Amino acid sequence: MLVEIPELDAADETALQCVESLAYAHSRGAHYVVATKRALAPFVAALGGRFAGILNAIAASYAQSGELRRHLPFRVRVEPRHEAGVQCISDGDSALFLVPAGYFVEPSRVSPSRLVCEDNTDATVIAAAADAHFSRTALTRVGRFALHSFGGGGSSLADQYLAHAQLGPAVAVVDSDRDMSDGALGGTADAVLRAHASSVEGRNVGRPVVLRVRELENLIPAKVMRDMLTSADSREYQERVEMISRSLISESARYADLKSGIPCSMAALLGLPSCSKCQSRGQRETDCAAIAIQGLGVAFLQRMAKLVSTQTARKVGEALFSQSIAAWQVDEWKAIAKIVAAFAFAAKPMRV
Numbered sequence: 001m002l003v004e005i006p007e008l009d010a011a012d013e014t015a016l017q018c019v020e021s022l023a024y025a026h027s028r029g030a031h032y033v034v035a036t037k038r039a040l041a042p043f044v045a046a047l048g049g050r051f052a053g054i055l056n057a058i059a060a061s062y063a064q065s066g067e068l069r070r071h072l073p074f075r076v077r078v079e080p081r082h083e084a085g086v087q088c089i090s091d092g093d094s095a096l097f098l099v100p101a102g103y104f105v106e107p108s109r110v111s112p113s114r115l116v117c118e119d120n121t122d123a124t125v126i127a128a129a130a131d132a133h134f135s136r137t138a139l140t141r142v143g144r145f146a147l148h149s150f151g152g153g154g155s156s157l158a159d160q161y162l163a164h165a166q167l168g169p170a171v172a173v174v175d176s177d178r179d180m181s182d183g184a185l186g187g188t189a190d191a192v193l194r195a196h197a198s199s200v201e202g203r204n205v206g207r208p209v210v211l212r213v214r215e216l217e218n219l220i221p222a223k224v225m226r227d228m229l230t231s232a233d234s235r236e237y238q239e240r241v242e243m244i245s246r247s248l249i250s251e252s253a254r255y256a257d258l259k260s261g262i263p264c265s266m267a268a269l270l271g272l273p274s275c276s277k278c279q280s281r282g283q284r285e286t287d288c289a290a291i292a293i294q295g296l297g298v299a300f301l302q303r304m305a306k307l308v309s310t311q312t313a314r315k316v317g318e319a320l321f322s323q324s325i326a327a328w329q330v331d332e333w334k335a336i337a338k339i340v341a342a343f344a345f346a347a348k349p350m351r352v
């Protein structure tokens with residue numbers, strides 16, 4: 001992430017350790033530090049040695065910080081105080097974390113940011129989407145993408161997020177599990193938001209992102225679904241994939257439960273065939289809860305994780321941001337990717 005160092009007192013031990021840690025993080029490509037020559041001059045004198053070289057390089061690239069900020073939904077500014085809370089100020093599209101200098105003295109907090117997801121498959125796909133977004137912005141010219149991904153929270157995702165957020169900057173991406181746009185949030189998303197509000201906010205640099213759609217499965221682009229099919233897949237499977245991929249044009253597909261299956265009543269909205277019982281009766285019950293299309297979501301997502309882990313960021317970007325047939329999917333991918341990429345933005349490692 002982008003960390004701004006203002007003018008601080010180099011005689012203050014905490015400020016000195018903070019600048020030393022951040023300079024180190026910048027030089028090994030964990031985060032990206034911006035500061036003016038004037039702000040860094042007293043620290044160049046105080047730290048000397050190899051740190052002088054790093055700080056001078058940071059100061060020399062200050063001119064491009066304005067351009068970088070335009071691509072980032074948030075940034076961090078160090079404040080000349082030892083402790084007390086982290087403040088997050090929202091200003092329209094961008095947010096500013098005001099962080100006490102003491103925060104960065106802890107070594108784990110200057111490691112690359114952490115991405116926490118419900119499982120490894122989700123983490124792989126989301127990290128790839130963020131990397132793809134990153135590679136399409138000007139950020140890639142001056143920096144690199146550095147992120148540590150963690151999956152496997154499941155129902156304990158809130159605890160996982162809390163644990164990671166205490167170690168360092170953390171972003172969690174979680175399914176909403178909503179049935180409809182104004183439906184209730186699922187238990188996992190609710191727990192993560194509560195954990196953030198009660199424990200993380202005010203002390204750490206972190207953010208939970210709840211999908212606007214039901215789950216990550218709803219965001220698999222139709223073309224990607226079809227591209228996943230192999231000649232080994234049964235004809236029935238191929239037909240079901242084709243039907244579901246076509247149905248993704250419809251906005252109702254945002255809240256379809258692809259993980260377990262599409263109920264008969266939802267199938268009508270998506271233009272999919274009704275369940276066998278309704279079919280044999282020749283009419284569809286509007287409240288039929290039978291599963292018309294058995295879940296393919298898990299299989300889709302696993303195949304997608306395999307796919308993105310073998311492709312370049314450019315290819316993944318093409319699949320997620322331009323080849324998708326549904327505009328709402330592209331918008332959602334971009335919204336998630338932009339936030340995660342901001343956490344992952346780091347300087348190119350320096351030779352010092």
Ligand SMILES: [Zn+2]
Nearest residue numbers: 264275278288
């Ligand atoms: Zn039915």
